[in-house]
Structure formats: C-alpha cells, structure tokens
Amino acid sequence: MTARIAVVGTGYVGLTTGACLSHLGHDVVCLDVDAEKVEKLRSGHVPILEEGLDRLVEEGLHTSKLAFTTDVAAAVRGSEFVFLCLPTPQADDGSADLSFVEKACGQISDHLDAGAVVINKSTVPVGTTQLVADALGRPDVEVVSNPEFLRQGTAVHDFLNPDRIVIGARDRSVALRVASLYLELGAPWVVTDPPSAELIKYVANSFLATKLSFVNSVAAVSEAVGADVEDVIRGVGHDRRIGHAFLQPGPGWGGSCLPKDTSALAHIADSAGYEFGLLRSAMQVNDAQFGRIVGKAEDLVGDLNGKRVAVWGLTFKANTDDLRDSPALRIIDRLLARGAEVRAFDPGIGPDRSVAEGIEVVDDMFAATRGAEVLMVLTEWGEFRRADIEQLKESLASPNVVDARNLLDHTAMERNGFSVRAVGRS
Numbered sequence: 001m002t003a004r005i006a007v008v009g010t011g012y013v014g015l016t017t018g019a020c021l022s023h024l025g026h027d028v029v030c031l032d033v034d035a036e037k038v039e040k041l042r043s044g045h046v047p048i049l050e051e052g053l054d055r056l057v058e059e060g061l062h063t064s065k066l067a068f069t070t071d072v073a074a075a076v077r078g079s080e081f082v083f084l085c086l087p088t089p090q091a092d093d094g095s096a097d098l099s100f101v102e103k104a105c106g107q108i109s110d111h112l113d114a115g116a117v118v119i120n121k122s123t124v125p126v127g128t129t130q131l132v133a134d135a136l137g138r139p140d141v142e143v144v145s146n147p148e149f150l151r152q153g154t155a156v157h158d159f160l161n162p163d164r165i166v167i168g169a170r171d172r173s174v175a176l177r178v179a180s181l182y183l184e185l186g187a188p189w190v191v192t193d194p195p196s197a198e199l200i201k202y203v204a205n206s207f208l209a210t211k212l213s214f215v216n217s218v219a220a221v222s223e224a225v226g227a228d229v230e231d232v233i234r235g236v237g238h239d240r241r242i243g244h245a246f247l248q249p250g251p252g253w254g255g256s257c258l259p260k261d262t263s264a265l266a267h268i269a270d271s272a273g274y275e276f277g278l279l280r281s282a283m284q285v286n287d288a289q290f291g292r293i294v295g296k297a298e299d300l301v302g303d304l305n306g307k308r309v310a311v312w313g314l315t316f317k318a319n320t321d322d323l324r325d326s327p328a329l330r331i332i333d334r335l336l337a338r339g340a341e342v343r344a345f346d347p348g349i350g351p352d353r354s355v356a357e358g359i360e361v362v363d364d365m366f367a368a369t370r371g372a373e374v375l376m377v378l379t380e381w382g383e384f385r386r387a388d389i390e391q392l393k394e395s396l397a398s399p400n401v402v403d404a405r406n407l408l409d410h411t412a413m414e415r416n417g418f419s420v421r422a423v424g425r426s
C-alpha cells in the first residue's frame with residue numbers, strides 16, 4: 001500500500017520518519033517552521049548527523065517520494081496520514097510542555113482532509129491524544145498515538161528495524177490502518193488504547209534511565225570495595241532475566257529524552273497521587289554522578305581552580321551531534337564553577353559551533369590536551385579508544401586521565417606512567 005503522508009516537524013524524529021517512510025514507498029511531504037532547515041533539506045543537505053539519513057533523503061528527493069515545505073496547506077491537504085513529530089520539552093514544573101503540539105494542531109486543523117488520521121509520534125503525557133483531538137476540533141479526523149523508540153546515532157536503522165510498533169487508538173480499524181504503513185518492517189505490533197500507548201514510551205525511557213542509575217550506583221560500590229564493575233556487570237548481564245543492554249556505567253545519563261521523560265513520568269505519577277520514589281531516586285543518583293566524575297579529576301590534580309582541563313566528548317553519546325542535556329556539559333559546568341579552564345574536542349562538533357560560555361572547542365583531540373593537567377573522556381567516540389597513548393602523554397602537562405566511559409586501555413596507560421580514574425574500578 002502506498003499512502004500520502006505529511007510529517008509535521010523535521011527534527012531527529014520527523015526527518016527520520018519522513019525519509020524512512022518515503023524509502024518504504026510512501027509519498028511524503030515534510031513540513032517545518034524553520035525555513036532555513038527546509039531550504040537545506042530541499043537541496044539534499046541534512047542538517048543533523050545521523051548515519052544513513054543523507055542517503056535516504058537523497059533517494060527520496062531523486063524519486064520525488066520525499067518533499068520539504070514550510071507551506072502548511074501544501075503539506076497537509078490530500079494527506080491520509082499526518083504525523084506530529086514536534087518538540088515536547090520539559091516545563092518548569094517537570095511536566096511535558098505541549099505548546100508546540102497545540103500550536104501545530106491550530107495550524108493544520110483547517111487543512112486536514114475529512115477521514116485523515118493524525119498520528120502523534122512526539123513523546124507526550126497520558127491524555128494528549130484527546131488533547132490533540134480537542135485542539136484540532138475536527139470530529140471527522142481520527143487521532144492516534146504511535147510513540148517512537150529510535151535512538152539517536154542509529155535512528156535510521158532503528159526506525160527500519162524496530163523491536164515493536166506501538167499504536168494507541170480508540171478504534172481498532174484505525175490502528176490497523178496506521179500499522180499497515182509499517183507492514184514491510186515485519187515488527188510485532190502492540191495495539192492498545194491511547195493512554196497505554198502514551199505511557200509505554202515514558203515507561204521505556206524511565207526504565208532505561210533507572211537501569212543506568214542502578215549500574216552507576218553499583219559502580220560506586222565496586223570502587224569502595226575494590227571490585228571491578230565491568231566484571232560485575234558481565235557476570236550479571238549473562239543472566240537472561242537481566243541482560244547486558246544499558247548496564248554500562250558512565251558519567252550519568254542525559255540527552256534530549258531520558259531526563260525530560262523521567263521527569264515527566266514522575267510528574268504524571270505525582271498528579272495521579274502516586275509518589276514514584278524509585279524514579280526520583282534514579283534522578284538524584286544521576287545528578288550526583290556528575291559531581292562524582294568531577295571529584296575524580298580533583299582526586300588527581302587537587303583544587304581545579306586555574307587548572308587546565310582537556311575534555312574529549314561533548315555530545316550526549318557518540319555518533320550524534322546533539323548536545324541537548326548532554327552529561328558532558330553538566331560536568332563541564334561544574335568544572336567551570338570550580339575555576340577550571342576547559343578546552344574540548346568532539347568529532348561531531350566543529351570549533352565554530354557555539355556550545356556554552358567558557359568552553360573553548362578545538363578541532364583536534366591533541367589540541368585539546370596540549371598543556372592540560374588532566375584529560376576527561378566524557379563521550380564514547382571510537383576515535384578516543386584508538387588515540388595514540390604516547391602522543392597523548394607528550395601533549396598533556398601531567399599524564400592524568402579521568403575515563404568516565406571506561407573506554408581506554410587503562411592497563412596500557414598505567415604501564416606508560418598515566419594515573420587513571422575510571423568508573424567502578426579502584
């Protein structure tokens with residue numbers, strides 16, 4: 001089946017959704033309010049770093065199955081399916097801010113065809129399917145929840161190889177119409193009511209965040225008792241009830257989704273009269289983890305005031321250029337507050353990109369380390385693992401390393417005279 005689809009919002013989720021659906025044979029028009037971004041996309045320039053996305057955009061433009069516009073009517077009229085892929089940032093009280101979703105509903109409402117299906121792919125609180133229906137004010141249009149589970153860095157792969165497709169609809173036949181868009185992917189469908197679909201996304205991200213905080217706590221215990229957390233998690237992860245995924249200790253979790261989604265679920269629970277203490281603890285552990293990583297640098301060099309600190313990795317994870325809520329930035333904030341001078345390198349971030357006040361960003365990993373008292377590895381880019389240890393030692397003023405991702409070969413480094421502080425290893 002080939003459908004005419006509009007995608008509202010061409011960020012990480014919307015652009016991946018649009019490009020992948022056109023790759024699956026659908027006719028897709030992507031709409032965005034950002035005219036500069038739309039102009040770039042029209043000429044085949046993908047403004048985000050996402051493996052394989054540029055090829056799909058090029059393919060879609062070439063086959064004319066994919067188009068980009070800022071014209072709401074041109075995108076929405078004649079579309080059987082309209083995906084909402086809009087930001088849902090964290091509001092001041094921890095809840096999800098739905099203003100982008102509500103605004104877009106107002107913009108598209110008059111242009112929707114009768115019988116169209118509006119599909120919400122943004123991560124939204126329980127009740128938003130109804131809120132969207134109310135904001136559209138179009139009883140002749142169905143609204144469905146279809147949360148997205150892609151991971152940045154592997155977004156195209158994840159979209160085309162999902163673990164499951166979740167669809168929440170009041171009417172099962174409408175859910176099946178939406179499911180048919182993904183038929184070719186052969187993934188299991190979970191068809192449910194809208195509130196359950198909305199909750200599934202928050203529960204998934206909150207569970208992952210809790211798992212990470214749990215393993216970071218295990219890392220702290222491992223350090224205290226002289227165990228090696230990497231061996232501990234290997235021993236635990238082989239248990240099929242537990243598994244290896246998301247059991248990697250690190251600098252704390254971040255990114256555009258986990259912090260806001262855990263906070264939103266805690267807020268949903270509060271509003272429903274349940275104090276989700278476990279989730280609140282996971283958030284507190286995470287906040288403390290940023291401080292623990294800074295403490296490791298202090299262990300090595302003492303007071304950080306006036307000290308030069310090199311940072312490898314700014315993005316919230318490797319293989320993305322996304323800095324939103326990155327743990328690296330949370331840690332750098334603390335370094336700067338202690339008077340450190342920070343020079344950073346990240347393979348996904350050019351020196352002309354404005355990152356945050358007080359951070360000097362350079363375009364070479366050894367330019368970052370030159371003359372520094374300590375190197376902090378904060379993102380797990382592969383090139384850091386392959387860095388030449390001799391060259392690193394020569395460039396640093398003192399051979400001190402905090403490896404917050406347990407990425408480097410610590411034995412080789414210590415043999416070469418480095419002092420190394422890792423996570424979960426004494």
Ligand SMILES: NC(=O)c1ccc[n+]([C@@H]2O[C@H](COP(=O)([O-])OP(=O)(O)OC[C@H]3O[C@@H](n4cnc5c(N)ncnc54)[C@H](O)[C@@H]3O)[C@@H](O)[C@H]2O)c1
Pocket residue numbers: 008009010011012013014031032033034037085086087088100103104107121122123124148149150151152256257
């Ligand atoms: N990034 C992820 O890994 C990920 C994964 C799963 C789900 N999500 C969820 O998907 C949603 C979108 O996330 P994202 O990372 O793609 O956001 P994003 O900020 O990268 O993209 C949002 C896009 O929407 C556009 N936009 C804003 N208002 C608009 C309007 N009225 N009309 C048209 N376009 C408009 C913006 O210009 C931007 O291009 C969020 O709810 C997020 O939680 C994100």
